[in-house]
Amino acid sequence: MTVKLGGLELRNPVLTASGTFASGREFADFVELERLGAVVTKGVSLDPWDGNASPRVAETASGMLNSIGLQNPGVDAFCENDLAWLADVDVPVIVNVSGHSVAGYVGVIERLERETGVAGYEVNISCPNVDAGGMAFGTECSAAAEVTRACRVATTRLLVVKLTPNVTDIVQIARAVEAEGADALSLINTVLGMAVDVETFRPKLSRVVGGISGPAIKPIALRMVWQVSNAVSVPVIGMGGIMSADDAVEFMLVGATAVAVGTANFIDPTVTMRIVDGLAEFCHARGIERVSDLTGAMKA
């Protein structure tokens, strides 16, 4: 069941999607964290962020909108609480990094370089819910390249860059990020959207627009993972609407090396375990020896 992301070997290809799993502690009653490929933490910034006003979520057909806005207590508190707790759990930890500026991203990584227990970073240049930074870095090749370059200088650990679907051509961004030394790419972050309450005539999110996640975006995500993995040589972590082992298989068939499960954790907090078991069964039932054989195995 093992897969490789850069220099990191994972027990299996099932990861948690950032922001949907906190740092794992909240799921300890439901999930054996040691059986995950890796825990990808919520977004962490240099200083504490308050996030956006409520309402921060709205349900939409087969999915949900969120505008949480990367609320987090800052990297120091993250080390003290989350990392310290994770230290006793035998699972690779990938820290999702957010920033309002290049220096902000680098600052988080530099602080975390002093800690053990961090296997790598997922640099979020794709959050649609913050004003400065966030997605702005992920929608232009030059900015995406600049952030990646600066982060690459700051660490030799696994460096994943997380891409937004809210662009004209995701392949261009992917190539720019790969060229600056990213070890892997993850996609997709949420798709920009909105919803309006027809009783009150008000937007359902206080921020008006937010990011759609869940099964509704899976076809978009699959298409983008397929495009990107055909265009780059680094591994791709696929995500967007994965609810079952079959969904995970679909992502691997179009080229993903690993997958991340997000919104589904809210619906069934044990879902990651079902997917880990389901992937093994899927391969076993079909005589597929290594789960990594699924990667890119879609037939023409």
Place this chain on the structure above:
Amino acid sequence: MRRCMGEESVWRPVNPALERISVVANERLAEGVGLVTLHAPRAAAGVLPGQFVHVRISRGTDFILRRPFSVHRVSGERIEILYQVLGVGTRALAEKVAGEEMDLVGPLGSGWRVCEGTARALLVAGGLGVAPLGMLAEELAGRGVAITVAIGAPREERVLARNLFERVARRVEIATDDGSCGLRGPVTGVCERLLSDGSFDIVYTCGPELMQRKVATRAAAVDIPCQVSLERLMACGIGACLSCVVRTVDGMKRACVDGPVFDAQQVLWDPTETPPEH
């Protein structure tokens, strides 16, 4: 403000779990209000007053998120949920018939806290706010606490759980918007009068957020501790997604794990964050 001295809660929460449940009965109580009884042995054994369960009403893909509901009462292996039909989820819940299966995640959240030595409690409910107060009233009565209940509702048929409260409380006061039952006017008026002529050790309230805020203000004015139960839109219900935040004097808290019950003086009330009244 007087605070709880000594031992806070006598109840110890159990860990939440995913539990398969089935509908035992689903009864319409009034226009748009129902009471569903669920066979949920694990939740029934562990749930504390004021906690909630996160129910997956539909397995389809039309709507996918769970819906949070307070546990109104427990009897044996069953829990009762009092619900108001508002949208797609509660409409689907109203259509469930005996024997249908669902699942829940629970019990969740931190519920009402009871101080050792509480002798007299005032419970103030607005509308569906009676839901989380039912279990509390029964528990308090079981410990010999003298309970006074004030219930507010739009009209007589919407005065919910009256029998339960009349069974366990020393006194039940009702206020309706149209005066069809009890006093005419808001329940906050009744609450103000009760607070001025009775001496209570604690006020527990649930209902529309504006009402809770008024009750909290009245309680603070006569220096009586008050606990409120706040509703927020919830995606995960277990503390991971940060969709349910409440501003407090100690920073942002999550209604699903740090609440839904909060000490009123902790809450930084913000009218723009109030969910729609119903």
